[in-house]
Amino acid sequence: MKHDVLTTSESAGAAPPALAGFAITKHFGATKALRGVDLTLHRGRIHAIVGENGAGKSTLTAIFAGALQPDDGHLELGGDPIAFASPSDALERGIGVVYQELSLLPEMTVSDNIMLDIQPLTRRWFIDRDAQRSIVEELLAEVGGEAVDPGAVVKDLPIAQQQLVEIAKVLAREPLVIILDEPTAMLPADDSENLLEVIRRLSASGVAVGYVSHRLDEVLAVADEVSVLRDGDLVWTRPREGLDLDEIVRAMVGRSVDEVYPERVRHVAGEPVLEVRGVQLPGTEPEGVSFTCHRGEILGVAGLMGSGRSRLARFLIGLEAATGGEVTLHGEPYKPRTPRRSARNGIVYVPEERKKFGLILPFGIDRNVGLPSASDLSRFGLVNHRREISLAERVVEEFGVKTESVEVPMAMLSGGNQQKVVIGKWLVKDPELLILDEPLRGIDINAKSEIHRALRDLADAGLPILLISSELPELLEISDRLLVMRDGRIVGEFDHDEFVADTIMTLATSEAA
Amino acid sequence: MTAWIRRQADQGTLVWFLVLAVAIEATFASEFFLTTRNFSTLSGQMAPLWLAALGQLAAILVGAIDLSVGATAKLAALITSGVMDDRASMALPAVAIALGVSAFVGVLNGLMIVRAKIDPLVATLITFTLLKGVSLAYTRTPIGGIPSELTRLSRTQLLGLPYSVWLTLVFTVLIGVLLARTRFGRRVYAVGGDDEVARRAGVSPGTVRMWMMILCSTMAGLAGIALAFRQGVGDPRAGDGLELLSIVAVVVGGVSIFGGRGRVLGVMGGVVFLTILRNAMNLQGVDPLLSGVISGVLIILAVVVFSRTEQ
Numbered sequence: 001m002k003h004d005v006l007t008t009s010e011s012a013g014a015a016p017p018a019l020a021g022f023a024i025t026k027h028f029g030a031t032k033a034l035r036g037v038d039l040t041l042h043r044g045r046i047h048a049i050v051g052e053n054g055a056g057k058s059t060l061t062a063i064f065a066g067a068l069q070p071d072d073g074h075l076e077l078g079g080d081p082i083a084f085a086s087p088s089d090a091l092e093r094g095i096g097v098v099y100q101e102l103s104l105l106p107e108m109t110v111s112d113n114i115m116l117d118i119q120p121l122t123r124r125w126f127i128d129r130d131a132q133r134s135i136v137e138e139l140l141a142e143v144g145g146e147a148v149d150p151g152a153v154v155k156d157l158p159i160a161q162q163q164l165v166e167i168a169k170v171l172a173r174e175p176l177v178i179i180l181d182e183p184t185a186m187l188p189a190d191d192s193e194n195l196l197e198v199i200r201r202l203s204a205s206g207v208a209v210g211y212v213s214h215r216l217d218e219v220l221a222v223a224d225e226v227s228v229l230r231d232g233d234l235v236w237t238r239p240r241e242g243l244d245l246d247e248i249v250r251a252m253v254g255r256s257v258d259e260v261y262p263e264r265v266r267h268v269a270g271e272p273v274l275e276v277r278g279v280q281l282p283g284t285e286p287e288g289v290s291f292t293c294h295r296g297e298i299l300g301v302a303g304l305m306g307s308g309r310s311r312l313a314r315f316l317i318g319l320e321a322a323t324g325g326e327v328t329l330h331g332e333p334y335k336p337r338t339p340r341r342s343a344r345n346g347i348v349y350v351p352e353e354r355k356k357f358g359l360i361l362p363f364g365i366d367r368n369v370g371l372p373s374a375s376d377l378s379r380f381g382l383v384n385h386r387r388e389i390s391l392a393e394r395v396v397e398e399f400g401v402k403t404e405s406v407e408v409p410m411a412m413l414s415g416g417n418q419q420k421v422v423i424g425k426w427l428v429k430d431p432e433l434l435i436l437d438e439p440l441r442g443i444d445i446n447a448k449s450e451i452h453r454a455l456r457d458l459a460d461a462g463l464p465i466l467l468i469s470s471e472l473p474e475l476l477e478i479s480d481r482l483l484v485m486r487d488g489r490i491v492g493e494f495d496h497d498e499f500v501a502d503t504i505m506t507l508a509t510s511e512a513a
Numbered sequence: 514m515t516a517w518i519r520r521q522a523d524q525g526t527l528v529w530f531l532v533l534a535v536a537i538e539a540t541f542a543s544e545f546f547l548t549t550r551n552f553s554t555l556s557g558q559m560a561p562l563w564l565a566a567l568g569q570l571a572a573i574l575v576g577a578i579d580l581s582v583g584a585t586a587k588l589a590a591l592i593t594s595g596v597m598d599d600r601a602s603m604a605l606p607a608v609a610i611a612l613g614v615s616a617f618v619g620v621l622n623g624l625m626i627v628r629a630k631i632d633p634l635v636a637t638l639i640t641f642t643l644l645k646g647v648s649l650a651y652t653r654t655p656i657g658g659i660p661s662e663l664t665r666l667s668r669t670q671l672l673g674l675p676y677s678v679w680l681t682l683v684f685t686v687l688i689g690v691l692l693a694r695t696r697f698g699r700r701v702y703a704v705g706g707d708d709e710v711a712r713r714a715g716v717s718p719g720t721v722r723m724w725m726m727i728l729c730s731t732m733a734g735l736a737g738i739a740l741a742f743r744q745g746v747g748d749p750r751a752g753d754g755l756e757l758l759s760i761v762a763v764v765v766g767g768v769s770i771f772g773g774r775g776r777v778l779g780v781m782g783g784v785v786f787l788t789i790l791r792n793a794m795n796l797q798g799v800d801p802l803l804s805g806v807i808s809g810v811l812i813i814l815a816v817v818v819f820s821r822t823e824q
Contacts, residue, residue, distance in 0.1 A: 086712075087712070087713045088712060088713055088714065088715040091713065091714075091715070092715065103707075103709070103710045103713060104710070105702070105703055105706035105707055105710055105773065106706070107523075107702070107706055107769065107773045107774040108699075108702055108703070108706060108773075112699055112702070116699060116703055116711075116714040116716070117696065117699070117700065117703075117714045117715050117716055119696050119699065121696065125694075125695050125696075126690075126694050126695060127694055127695065127696060127699070153523075
């Protein structure tokens with residue numbers, strides 16, 4: 001590209017920053033997602049932004065992209081104050097964002113996606129298809145996507161190629177700044193390497209790159225400077241030189257690293273309930289996943305998005321296929337087939353997005369709680385509503401759900417209370433194993449600790465719990481043991497007295513550990 | 514094999530194999546099927562459904578199934594015939610008023626969907642009911658008339674096809690080019706695919722959807738005018754059922770019912786398929802009641818096959 005004469009890394013410091021945010025603050029209701037964050041993107045440099053889930057990375061990206069407005073603080077573009085009205089406004093002014101969830105139209109071709117609304121025209125009206133094709137081929141070559149057919153329909157492409165198309169689409173709009181939000185989260189290692197190469201090339205051509213990622217080894221490989229966010233605060237921004245993995249992890253996890261988690265009476269692990277031996281999730285290493293979950297323990301599963309933690313859970317209830325290995329439940333061979341059969345075998349799964357999979361919002365607590373137990377509650381196919389209500393009242397009482405009546409629609413309850421109902425509706429079935437996927441996302445602190453306590457009580461009463469979460473502090477707090485997953489494998493297993501936050505974070509985030 | 518079928522369905526070519534199958538069967542079963550006379554009858558019959566289906570395509574591409582197509586066509590047919598009232602001199606004003614009213618119906622649909630954010634099915638069902646009422650208030654018996662010299666003209670043949678069919682083909686090409694070759698066409702597919710993605714690229718989904726609703730109703734109006742010219746009079750039953758037939762033609766033509774995918778070629782195939790299916794059964798002396806059942810079953814099968822390709 002043509003800009004490289006203008007910018008070398010030396011002159012970048014002197015020129016006004018391509019895009020900068022000053023004292024950016026953003027609230028969502030009572031929670032502060034960002035607190036006075038300063039962040040500067042320079043031309044020709046790669047600025048990595050890291051932090052745990054909920055640290056504020058996505059909010060910051062959204063503000064830079066024009067999708068959110070800051071409550072306080074301001075942005076500067078090329079040294080001048082600016083406010084973006086919308087993502088398309090930001091895009092027009094040269095801010096391109098490659099989103100984590102791809103923003104491509106699956107039914108349209110690669111060319112049509114990349115050139116959407118910026119097609120070269122002939123005779124004012126008609127798309128100049130030859131010109132479009134050659135522009136697209138050039139763009140694809142620039143991002144290392146020579147193998148992608150511009151005429152292919154996007155839905156037919158593998159995800160790695162779609163990712164390249166997405167980047168080409170942003171490049172086609174000739175941005176001054178590109179922000180990539182977790183671009184490698186869904187890619188296997190080889191493709192990630194290729195993508196990092198593309199990012200280096202972009203930066204060398206003079207574009208300012210913001211690189212949001214969880215994968216710290218990649219951050220160290222590619223970044224010129226690194227900013228760490230934690231709980232909405234900017235911990236620090238430092239040049240890449242002289243940084244190492246431990247330092248970043250320590251900043252991400254916070255001061256509490258060296259604290260040993262509170263010793264507590266640990267439930268003596270009972271007999272094994274679920275044993276998984278060498279089960280291989282599709283597209284992962286053949287050694288597979290092996291672990292045992294005992295009676296009365298909370299077994300935490302840590303890992304980044306895409307590490308396979310949710311797929312493991314989905315496999316156990318028969319929603320996802322896996323090859324090889326064996327699973328036993330109470331010593332008997334167990335083959336997950338469908339969620340319905342798993343439930344009958346006593347394996348209960350509380351899914352990730354409760355509003356989508358776990359609840360029927362317009363229904364009251366009574367009818368939601370009654371759903372899995374419908375056959376116990378009915379005679380001759382008619383549901384006994386009075387028994388449904390008394391069941392719901394039991395759940396409300398045992399879990400401390402705050403509501404005026406069990407007939408109030410779920411939509412009126414707070415997130416925490418909704419989650420209590422979701423868990424409760426299964427517990428009345430007396431399950432053998434409880435699997436929870438991200439049970440505390442979007443729940444306020446008080447409700448969190450109540451749910452923690454409820455889970456603890458359940459475990460103490462003998463129920464084994466498999467707890468999947470991307471929030472490490474939560475896992476460290478309530479798990480008895482912890483599995484760490486990466487790339488569909490278990491890369492670490494810890495007992496409660498061996499918990500060290502940064503070791504676990506390092507394992508989950510990088511190859512090098 | 515399934516991948517091949519899926520691709521053919523997506524591209525709107527699969528339905529032409531069905532057309533071929535029906536045509537071959539009918540050719541063997543009735544010596545009358547493959548005659549120029551039957552051919553010109555068929556093509557004349559096709560015009561109204563063809564025009565309405567093109568309109569339905571426009572609406573469905575932006576994710577808005579239009580249930581008011583038949584009622585709009587009916588009103589346009591009544592207005593054309595009623596205003597003309599056997600006076601050739603009134604032909605142009607009559608057609609112009611019919612088209613103007615139809616376009617206005619499109620504006621109404623568009624406003625309800627885009628501004629008031631009413632679900633398209635509900636919005637167009639409201640319009641459907643409203644227009645039925647207006648038509649009933651206008652007339653309950655056949656009204657006005659098209660002068661015979663004009664109906665004859667519309668049946669005059671050029672290169673083996675009636676004028677009405679040529680006119681239909683012109684609109685087909687215009688809409689085909691609009692969708693496949695222009696920037697506006699790409700916006701249509703983008704909006705049908707995902708509003709948010711379109712918006713991020715600087716496209717205004719509301720504007721695009723509005724224009725497509727107007728195009729849809731205008732095409733429905735043209736269908737009504739074609740019906741009036743064929744029948745020579747404003748029939749209060751004209752256009753009945755056209756909304757469903759046009760949806761079926763579009764879906765069988767491989768257009769995604771959720772919007773964002775579909776081609777004019779497929780819709781043409783869908784219209785030809787529905788028309789020759791009925792014609793073939795007529796020629797073979799199938800009881801009309803039975804033929805309704807048979808085509809219903811075949812259509813269900815076809816729609817199942819085509820909508821299977823969604824996932």
